[in-house]
Amino acid sequence: MKTSSDTAGSHFNQCTNPLVNQSTIYQILETVTDPEIPVISLIDLGVVREVKIENGDVEIIITPTYTGCPAMLEMEKDIYNALKKEGIEKIKVTTVLSPAWTTAWMSEEGKRKLEEYGIAPPNPTNPEDIACPQCKSKNTILMSQFGSTACKALYKCEDCLEPFDYFKCH
Amino acid sequence: MTNSPINDSTIQLFNYTLQQADTCLILGQRLAEWCGHGPILEQDIAMTNISLDLIGQARMLYQYAAEIQGEGKSEDDIAYLRHEAEYRNALLVEQPNGDFGQTILRQFLFDSYNCYFYEALMNSSDERLAAIAAKAHKETLYHLKWSGDWMIRLGDGTEGSHERMENALSELWSYSGELTIPVEAELTAQKEGYGVDMEAIRVKRDQKIKEIFEEATLAIPESDFSHLGGKDGKHTEQLGYILADLQFIQRAYPGNEW
Numbered sequence: 076m077k078t079s080s081d082t083a084g085s086h087f088n089q090c091t092n093p094l095v096n097q098s099t100i101y102q103i104l105e106t107v108t109d110p111e112i113p114v115i116s117l118i119d120l121g122v123v124r125e126v127k128i129e130n131g132d133v134e135i136i137i138t139p140t141y142t143g144c145p146a147m148l149e150m151e152k153d154i155y156n157a158l159k160k161e162g163i164e165k166i167k168v169t170t171v172l173s174p175a176w177t178t179a180w181m182s183e184e185g186k187r188k189l190e191e192y193g194i195a196p197p198n199p200t201n202p203e204d205i206a207c208p209q210c211k212s213k214n215t216i217l218m219s220q221f222g223s224t225a226c227k228a229l230y231k232c233e234d235c236l237e238p239f240d241y242f243k244c245h
Numbered sequence: 246m247t248n249s250p251i252n253d254s255t256i257q258l259f260n261y262t263l264q265q266a267d268t269c270l271i272l273g274q275r276l277a278e279w280c281g282h283g284p285i286l287e288q289d290i291a292m293t294n295i296s297l298d299l300i301g302q303a304r305m306l307y308q309y310a311a312e313i314q315g316e317g318k319s320e321d322d323i324a325y326l327r328h329e330a331e332y333r334n335a336l337l338v339e340q341p342n343g344d345f346g347q348t349i350l351r352q353f354l355f356d357s358y359n360c361y362f363y364e365a366l367m368n369s370s371d372e373r374l375a376a377i378a379a380k381a382h383k384e385t386l387y388h389l390k391w392s393g394d395w396m397i398r399l400g401d402g403t404e405g406s407h408e409r410m411e412n413a414l415s416e417l418w419s420y421s422g423e424l425t426i427p428v429e430a431e432l433t434a435q436k437e438g439y440g441v442d443m444e445a446i447r448v449k450r451d452q453k454i455k456e457i458f459e460e461a462t463l464a465i466p467e468s469d470f471s472h473l474g475g476k477d478g479k480h481t482e483q484l485g486y487i488l489a490d491l492q493f494i495q496r497a498y499p500g501n502e503w
Binding site for chain 1: 287288290291294295297298299300301302304305372373375376377379380381383384387390391
């Protein structure tokens with residue numbers, strides 16, 4: 076997703092607002108985090124799909140994680156406010172459905188941050204093999220496919236006995 | 246408000262989209278009734294999670310329906326300001342929650358339809374429906390796993406839980422068939438290429454029901470009688486009570502917002 080090369084259009088716009096270029100906008104977006112999981116950025120989560128710059132207008136393309144995720148509206152507002160705060164004026168946040176979001180778009184950095192925060196990251200290679208984010212034991216059991224938010228399942232570690240959230244593969 | 250003439254084929258696409266939206270919304274509303282009343286915390290959360298997914302799916306479909314209609318209405322207008330006879334949900338989803346067993350059976354009979362429906366709809370010639378289906382299908386895989394697991398656990402559980410599942414079956418089985426018996430909008434949709442082959446879904450669903458019922462030690466009822474009409478706007482008395490709850494605020498205070 077990330078690109079360091081600016082489009083011709085954004086070079087032109089640097090004359091008016093030096094902030095309106097791909098790399099600066101991505102840097103700002105790195106600071107916008109998931110409202111429910113404040114350690115992971117929307118970039119790491121894979122929700123931000125594209126940044127479009129045209130004639131100084133900035134359009135951020137995002138995609139929903141789950142259809143009913145109540146955090147989506149918050150994410151839109153947070154993106155808007157973060158860019159506004161940095162002095163960017165013309166901002167549009169557009170939601171697209173296709174291609175559908177998948178946890179495969181989550182960055183390795185994002186997964187690491189999740190685990191540090193106490194949420195087991197998605198494990199697509201072996202969904203049965205979930206390590207406890209506290210003691211790293213793999214002796215864990217699924218308590219419920221549905222957890223505190225739409226994207227998580229509830230697990231329990233049989234060794235340290237701590238319950239924990241698992242970010243479901245999707 | 247524009248007065249764009251809606252032709253027959255637009256009406257069919259609108260009805261087709263609305264039917265699935267209504268079915269998702271009404272079941273989402275039913276499941277939400279469990280909020281704070283689940284038998285254990287984890288299952289209370291599971292039911293409200295599934296409810297949220299279904300309402301999310303309904304919203305995407307209503308948004309699309311509103312665009313097809315082209316009368317400048319919003320998703321909320323469509324959900325909150327239509328009467329019973331304009332709702333096109335299948336009768337199964339408006340049936341009461343009953344006990345936990347009855348809710349599980351209703352959910353399984355629905356999920357075993359919904360999951361295969363979206364799987365097929367991903368190939369719709371209508372790009373928007375295909376995109377919604379791709380998104381929703383992933384969610385329904387979790388729903389089907391959950392309701393299927395509980396069917397087995399309760400059916401093949403204690404004498405008491407088994408009996409409750411049999412009671413639930415006698416309440417709900419006659420509402421199961423409607424989901425895969427096509428109405429006009431569905432036949433048109435299939436012919437036009439944006440809909441799915443209902444017969445193919447029926448075969449997959451029947452196989453899934455057979456598989457889960459066997460493991461749950463439950464006998465599939467012999468009768469294949471099915472109540473029909475929900476998808477054409479003819480409902481059981483249950484829907485009126487649901488809409489009274491769902492629509493009260495907008496009826497009493499039109500245009501009110503959070």
